[in-house]
Amino acid sequence: MKTWSKLKTLFRRRKAEAEMSAEIRLHLELQTERNIAAGLDPNEARYAAQRAFGGVEQVKERCREQRSLGWLEYLVRDVRLAARSLRRAPLFSAAVIATLALCIGPNTAILTLLYALVLKPAPFPQPERLVQVYNAFEKLGGERSRQASSVPQYRDFQANADLFEGFAIMRYAGTTLDDETMPQRVMGMRVNAGFFDLLGVRPLLGRFGMPEEDAIGADHVLVLTRTFWESHFNADPNVIGRVVRLGGEPWTIIGVAPRSVEVLDRYTQFFKPFEPLPNEVDPRARYAGRVLVFGRLKPDVTRSAAVAQLRTIDGRYLDEQAAPATRSYFETAGHRVVIESLGAQTADAVSRPLTLLQVGAGFVLLIGVVNVLNLMLARVNAKRPELAIRHALGAGRATLLRQLLAESLLLTAAATVVGAGLAWAAVRVINGYLPMFAGSAAPVQLEPAMVGLAAVVAFALAGVMGVLPFALLWKRGLKLNEIRTASAGAGVRVFGGTLVVAQVAIALLLLVGAGLLGRSLARVLATDPGFETANLVQGRVAVPKPYESPQANVALQRRIVDGLREIPGVEGAALVFDYALSGSFRAQPFVIRGEAAKPGANRPLVAIDPVSPEFFDTLRITLLEGRGFTYADDVRGSAVLVVDDLFAKRYFPGRSAVGREVALSVQPPPDGQPWPRIIGVVRRPQLTGLEGRDGMPIVFVPMVQQPAGGFSFVVRSARDTGDLIAEIRRKLRSIEPTLPLYGTATIDEGLASMMMGRRGMTLLIAAFSGLALMLAGVGLYGVLAYDVSQRTREIGIRGAIGATRGQIVAMVLRQGMVKTALGVGAGLAGAVYLTRFLRGLLFDVERFDPVAFVGVSLLMLAVAALACWLPARRAAKVDPIVALRCE
Structure with missing residues (x-):
């Protein structure tokens, strides 16, 4: 019989069975008629026809073997049996699918980002x-x-x-x-x-x-x-x-x-x-x-x-x-x-945080797999009577293993579908925040290749989840006279306990990382920005062609500042070359007059920020020494600079910086040209973000000496932001109708935007850690609850010979907390090594921060205590008489 015909028969089983039964019945009837024609009694003729034909069921079985694809027939049968079996255990199935989906979804999403932004080649030939x-x-x-x-x-x-x-x-x-x-x-x-x-x-x-x-x-x-x-x-x-x-x-x-x-x-x-x-x-x-x-x-x-x-x-x-x-x-x-x-720039910028997130998601996947392994172990042990009966009736090891593998694969397939949906939703959300940490990178799409890779990994794990519990069960043996009273063997209990220890250790690793990043985020948010951020709005305009000459450009700057200050409710207005808050100020080397640079040494850099004279008053940046800019410091004026106190302390410690001369170049100015002179020192404003407190010093130069094709404004007003921006737009159109306004936002929104990368990473790691903590707690609870159910007879005997409820509770609690303590110890040891990869992401926090290490350890122990107490309470309620009667 051809393969295609066999394949078609697979999907028309009922019809094929009916045709086969009809054909056999017709054959028997014809033979019976021939026997009657030969002179036999009708009953004897029918029996003779059946003896000549042979066993009907045996013939049917041989026909089925001839028309079927053996391995495919077994697969379909095993899948149907597995589906019926899982349908009878909805809570178990839902728990496994939810656990795996919550692990597969984040892994697929982060893996898609890592591939699209770091690993994927540009979409061009070669x-x-x-x-x-x-x-x-x-x-x-x-x-x-x-x-x-x-x-x-x-x-x-x-x-x-x-x-x-x-x-x-x-x-x-x-x-x-x-x-x-x-x-x-x-x-x-x-x-x-x-x-x-x-x-x-x-x-x-x-x-x-x-x-x-x-x-x-x-x-x-x-x-x-x-x-x-x-x-x-x-x-x-x-x-x-x-x-x-x-x-x-x-x-x-x-x-x-x-x-x-x-x-x-x-x-x-x-x-x-x-x-x-x-x-x-x-x-x-x-x-x-x-x-x-x-x-x-x-x-x-x-x-x-x-x-x-x-x-x-x-x-x-x-x-x-x-x-x-x-x-x-x-x-x-x-x-x-x-x-x-x-795309190497984008890849370099995001590879480290995305790799860290992928490691976190991978840890969650490991915990989820361990949890599912425990669930599968409990389920296989609960099915021992059924498997033992099937084995006694002739089912071989391969047949029983196929059944368990079919269940595991069905659960994994459902979890992969749900996880892919979660990954698709996560990628759509992440695209909204992509510009915050990946600049001008194009939006990311869920990569089919990454979904396929996640599915391959998931199905490989499904094989492990099906084989390991069965191997432990088979090692114990499947004998009908043992399945009634025997509890889980020592090997099964040790294996389950080891998995719990691994869960706790991995969860603690993630919790320590989340704790360190969370404390860093809190420290960043507590950093003084160095100016008053409330009631500040910024925006940007592009300069039309008629204003490209230096004189026209400077005149337009003055008109815009004067016009913005005329708006009712505006307390101050200023211009700045780039946005007031920017992570991309132009870096420039400099030379201090009278201080020779060391030959071959790296030259120090400063961030250059051209601003208008009103900038410091509008942002309420404190002037510590000297003076700020005036409109006399124009293109015809002398070169003057205002520096922040970080520059003054770093390069003029213990002395005044005002009056010192600094050339913003790698070499001194040619003979005859004046040196730029520092005229003022201001308190350092965190214009490059709250994390730039100890970074590159900022040197301010007069905006009027920097004619530009576009510049930003900063306006301070207590008016409603939407009304203020609308008023600013009307004022700009009255000054010059062709001025386009864009990039408007409050300074507080700008600071929040600059924090989005750190905040997002911290939240994701915290989410992974919370999921890992939940899975570890559920895994510990599941192992202890299963162990209590297996030891009902033992607990009943203990109660019958005088053990108190407190002693039984202490026994179960001790069993769980010992596993937790081992996991916490292993997790802390791993965290001591792995936190060195977080060093570049920490802010004002040491990698061995005791608050983070001790705090997450106590949290893990508290969750474990709750997870242990619930089965312990259940064990304490076991009635010795009822337990022994059930046995």
């Missing part, structure tokens, strides 16, 4: 050959001082780096989308014509830019991202050729890019031709760091060989064309050209 080119300054903080590339570098590499197939160049280009009702700020990129070819992508609609369009004055053409096309143009297929106004100029849409390019930056909405500016192509701007350069390696070229070639090309420029001062500057700074994979 992504391992795509790199980004940077300039690093090893003597200026290494990776912290990494800087983008430039147009001269790009052209030099394009012409001379023959280990690369090609290069592409990109610059971020925020602009204003002119709207009939209100201008909107939109973010985009300027890219050269070969940018998309280098990535290996093709347009979704229309075309990409051409080389002749990469020039100032060329036709204004625009390529949309797919997300922007769908959200702003409703995925209109006829969008090609439409004209939109960006920055007051018409731009013609020529294409739509596929979604894959959005992994470079989730906020990008369009692509313009590159159009290099005159100051960008100047050879002296080679290290201006204004653009990003991408390259594609030729096949079989190693990265070490490629970066060596780029360094040789760059070194040739420094040796042959750069001015001596420039060459000296870069030698002093330890300049190197470096390359890295696309």
